Amino acid sequence: MIRRLVLLVTVIAGPLLLAACDTAEERAQKHYEKGMALLEDGDIERALVEFRNVFKLDGFHKEARLAYAGVEERRGNLSTAFGQYLRLVEQYPENLEGRRALARLAADLNNWDEAERHVAVAEKLAPNDPVVQSVRAASDYRNALRQGNTETADLAVRVSDTLLKEHPDLLTARRVVIDDLLRRQDWEAALAAIDAGLQSPEGAENRTFHILRLSVLERLGREDEIVTQLKDMAQRYPGEGLHRMLVQRYIARDRKDEAAEYLRGRVEQGIEGARLDLVAFLARHVSREAAMAEIDRILAQTDESPAQFRAIRAGLEFDAGKRDAAIVEMEDILETAGPSEETDRIKVALARMLSVTGNAVGARARIEEVLEHDPTHVEALKMKAEWLIADDRPGDALVELRTALDQAPKDAQTLTLMARAHERAGDSDLMGEMLALAVEASGSAPEESLLYAKFLMKQEKPLRAEDVLQAALRLRNDNLALLSALGNVYVRMEDWARAQHVIDTVQRLGTEPAANVANELTARKLAAQNREQDLEKFLSGMVEGESSLRAAAVIIQLRLSKGDIDGALEYIDELLQDNPGSPELRFIRASVQAAQGRQDEAIAGLNELLSEYPDAERVWLTLYRLHRSRGEDDLAGEILKKARRQLPESVNLKWVEAGDAERGGDIERAISIYEEMYAANSDSLVVANNLASLISSYRDDDESLQRAYSVARRLRGTEVPAFQDTYGWIAHRLGNHEEALDYLEPAARALPGDPTVQYHLAEIYAALGRDPEALAQFRRTAAMLETDTRALPFAERVKQQIATLSEAGN
Numbered sequence: 001m002i003r004r005l006v007l008l009v010t011v012i013a014g015p016l017l018l019a020a021c022d023t024a025e026e027r028a029q030k031h032y033e034k035g036m037a038l039l040e041d042g043d044i045e046r047a048l049v050e051f052r053n054v055f056k057l058d059g060f061h062k063e064a065r066l067a068y069a070g071v072e073e074r075r076g077n078l079s080t081a082f083g084q085y086l087r088l089v090e091q092y093p094e095n096l097e098g099r100r101a102l103a104r105l106a107a108d109l110n111n112w113d114e115a116e117r118h119v120a121v122a123e124k125l126a127p128n129d130p131v132v133q134s135v136r137a138a139s140d141y142r143n144a145l146r147q148g149n150t151e152t153a154d155l156a157v158r159v160s161d162t163l164l165k166e167h168p169d170l171l172t173a174r175r176v177v178i179d180d181l182l183r184r185q186d187w188e189a190a191l192a193a194i195d196a197g198l199q200s201p202e203g204a205e206n207r208t209f210h211i212l213r214l215s216v217l218e219r220l221g222r223e224d225e226i227v228t229q230l231k232d233m234a235q236r237y238p239g240e241g242l243h244r245m246l247v248q249r250y251i252a253r254d255r256k257d258e259a260a261e262y263l264r265g266r267v268e269q270g271i272e273g274a275r276l277d278l279v280a281f282l283a284r285h286v287s288r289e290a291a292m293a294e295i296d297r298i299l300a301q302t303d304e305s306p307a308q309f310r311a312i313r314a315g316l317e318f319d320a321g322k323r324d325a326a327i328v329e330m331e332d333i334l335e336t337a338g339p340s341e342e343t344d345r346i347k348v349a350l351a352r353m354l355s356v357t358g359n360a361v362g363a364r365a366r367i368e369e370v371l372e373h374d375p376t377h378v379e380a381l382k383m384k385a386e387w388l389i390a391d392d393r394p395g396d397a398l399v400e401l402r403t404a405l406d407q408a409p410k411d412a413q414t415l416t417l418m419a420r421a422h423e424r425a426g427d428s429d430l431m432g433e434m435l436a437l438a439v440e441a442s443g444s445a446p447e448e449s450l451l452y453a454k455f456l457m458k459q460e461k462p463l464r465a466e467d468v469l470q471a472a473l474r475l476r477n478d479n480l481a482l483l484s485a486l487g488n489v490y491v492r493m494e495d496w497a498r499a500q501h502v503i504d505t506v507q508r509l510g511t512e513p514a515a516n517v518a519n520e521l522t523a524r525k526l527a528a529q530n531r532e533q534d535l536e537k538f539l540s541g542m543v544e545g546e547s548s549l550r551a552a553a554v555i556i557q558l559r560l561s562k563g564d565i566d567g568a569l570e571y572i573d574e575l576l577q578d579n580p581g582s583p584e585l586r587f588i589r590a591s592v593q594a595a596q597g598r599q600d601e602a603i604a605g606l607n608e609l610l611s612e613y614p615d616a617e618r619v620w621l622t623l624y625r626l627h628r629s630r631g632e633d634d635l636a637g638e639i640l641k642k643a644r645r646q647l648p649e650s651v652n653l654k655w656v657e658a659g660d661a662e663r664g665g666d667i668e669r670a671i672s673i674y675e676e677m678y679a680a681n682s683d684s685l686v687v688a689n690n691l692a693s694l695i696s697s698y699r700d701d702d703e704s705l706q707r708a709y710s711v712a713r714r715l716r717g718t719e720v721p722a723f724q725d726t727y728g729w730i731a732h733r734l735g736n737h738e739e740a741l742d743y744l745e746p747a748a749r750a751l752p753g754d755p756t757v758q759y760h761l762a763e764i765y766a767a768l769g770r771d772p773e774a775l776a777q778f779r780r781t782a783a784m785l786e787t788d789t790r791a792l793p794f795a796e797r798v799k800q801q802i803a804t805l806s807e808a809g810n
Helices: 002-020 024-040 044-057 062-074 078-091 096-108 112-125 130-147 150-166 171-183 187-199 207-220 223-236 242-252 256-268 274-285 288-301 306-319 323-335 341-356 360-373 378-390 394-407 412-424 428-441 446-458 462-475 480-493 496-508 512-528 532-546 549-561 565-578 583-596 599-612 617-629 633-646 651-663 667-680 685-698 702-715 721-733 737-750 755-767 771-785 795-809
Strands: none
Touching: 024 044, 024 062, 044 062, 062 078, 062 096, 078 096, 096 112, 096 130, 096 171, 112 130, 130 150, 130 171, 150 171, 171 187, 171 207, 187 207, 207 223, 207 462, 223 242, 242 256, 242 274, 256 274, 274 288, 274 306, 288 306, 306 323, 306 341, 323 341, 341 360, 341 378, 360 378, 378 394, 378 412, 394 412, 412 428, 412 446, 412 702, 428 446, 428 462, 446 462, 446 480, 462 480, 480 496, 480 512, 496 512, 549 565, 549 583, 565 583, 583 599, 583 617, 599 617, 617 633, 617 651, 633 651, 651 667, 667 685, 685 702, 685 721, 702 721, 721 737, 721 755, 737 755, 755 771, 755 795, 771 795
């Protein structure tokens, strides 16, 4: 009995024991074979699971690694594929397939250092391999162009062309040939080469080829083919918003009916978000009423997101001025809405409404509700970050924005907000990096490109600004803002030929706004070339042809700059004969009369204007300054009070009032006004500078100094002398004397007649123990104070320091 039992156990357990003897390598091989079988059946996801099982058992399985990398590459996951190929060559350094793939992918990703590293190894393994040769030719082509070696570049193109004849699927070689044709501006040949690439199985879905095709069609001006290309790309890449680019093209060419037809077609196809796109189009480009009618149809005929469309309708009502009713409707929608992503979106929209209407507390409360439900909600995080930036808490804002960026790494608005936060923190380098990333994330969209180009111009980097604007114009070659910015870059660079090319391009657009931009660029070019006679002749033609007041104003300014006041007045009188009631010309006439010394006539003219146009801010300001220039301070003060009563929200009048308070010694009043202005617009550098300067100059408590620093730290790295003085003085007050010196020395050199700036530098020298320089600087300040009528707070301090340092020197 026992023997039979043992035998039975042996029979049953035998196969299990044998199975247990399979090695890890054997089990890995079985997973690999199963994965390959699944790939043949088209079951990619399960195949990848099998390959991952292989790696758990055998991390050195060469074939599985190659298969896995190949699948990820075909799926478009290039970074994952690159990582897998890299792991392969780390394990098998002389694996040709891995090296070849890495060289090719690195070239595709423009990572030429990596491409060079891997192609160098691959050449030793298989010097005649066409893929290896194509990458080598591409690398040689790129290096030759960078070095200006056209002979080597042409040779690389010929090699690539020869390779393509035998291997038309070599995309790396194809790109070299296409780039060469683009560089030569042979648009027809370039289009043919791109089409040949798109016809190959490897190139059919190549996004770069499709973008290049669109760009070349733009150059050739083939409008119908451009529309077809955009429709095709919108279908191929549905998540990239290319359908919006097509709609914008229709709109720019006044083909709104076709745009509406296209969008309605997307609705009929059941494309996600198509109804929203249609409503947005109708609201922006047809009418608010048409959009609301469409929403009413949607609400009546479908069950698609009724709360969302009600909220959009409320938003349209809000924009139409029915703000209270819109907010009530939004609150009503939320009354019965449960927690959801849609509810969060509606709360964010309501928060924006509340913010616009001045209910900051309500807006922030709604955003906190959203973030309590979803701490990663991107739009809520962005709104919170904007408030933090405005509150001078850029570090806290960056924390929120990094969370948002984790959720949406390609959100251009998030990256732009990060740039603003870094700007507020005084880090211009990181600001520039974020603006560059925003341009990349937006696909060189106009708004982001213009912001970055503006930053680069401030950094004195016109060539990089040109590159940014050119990239944006390749996709939107009729965008006036981009063309205007590029034209101004060329004027700054004194590249007259290319500036004229931009002007010609703008004029060919044939619209009134385009004509205005072309005229403005022409005027700036002539002014920059110091061609005053040509400029006046050009502007005179504008006045006669278009009754352009701006052109007339520039002509008047030209005559005044040459000291020809009589000629300027004569010209104004000629214009007034044709348009005697023009308030603008009457204002200019009064201003010129004041400059000529005919102040009583000027004052009479300004008062007459104010009786007709009491909201004319410029007239109030000019009248105030004219009375001050005559020493009539009391009368000027009365004028200012009247102006403030008439225009209580005028920023410029608040500015004048703050300066008036400061001159009168009412520093706290001046600080209060600047605080009010800063609360309304904390992005203003000049307001920030003046507020921080007053606080740091007249208050001594630590809290006030920290407040001054939080406002002024964005000035770090500035080259504006007044800003350098403010930042340097605050740095000194906080004990950072060496840093302060770097700002106050250039400020003092640039502002030699400002006793405050000279005094600040003297104090820095004293703090650093540089007594002889400090004494000389204090004496220079004292000499300036003898002729300064203002009651500056440091006058006694200057005398004390001179006495102390003189005694120490003796």
